[in-house]
Amino acid sequence: MTSFKTIIQRSQSGLAVLLEKAVTVCFAVIFVLTILLVMLRYLFNSSISGGHELIGYLFIYTTSLGAAVSICRNEHIRIAYFVDLLPPFLHKLSRILGAVLVAAINLIIAYLSLSWLSQIGDSPSPVLRIPMWVVEVSVPIGCLFAVLFCLSAIIRELLGKEGDDSA
DSSP, rough: OOOOOHHHHHHHHHHHHHHHHHHHHHHEEEEEEEHHHHHHHHSSSSSTTTTTHHHHHHHHHHHHHHHHHHHHOOOOOOOOHHHTTTOOOHHHHHHHHHHHHHHHHHHHHHHHHHHHHHHHTTSOOOOTTHHHHHHTHHHHHHHHHHHHHHHHHHHHHOOOOSSOOOO
């Protein structure tokens, strides 16, 4: 029988792989488009209308989704020197508290960004003319994925881990 912890780990892993693929596609398009724009500019004195704008928007998505994935993989910025010196119970408690704080910050950012989206969402982008909410919705989406990954880490910490030190 599959345990609840295993279901959570598999779900988190599957979601992280999906987000990593989305980030990879965005980054690949950024890379190809940047090379293409540079070649067009310097070799043919030409450009692609909206190319620079699209690179910026893809970068926003890459950053938002990539931040959530880094939380999932426990690769976000942290200084663990003193935490690693704690006894096991306090070490576990500090990981839970850290995940709660990261989740709280992301919830606050997601909540505040929704009102921000309602203010700027209908205005079109300058060149591509897509509604700005399509771009800016990446912030609450990334934050909500980060919260899900934090909740998953908290549940896994509370249920105990078999030799896995990643939270």
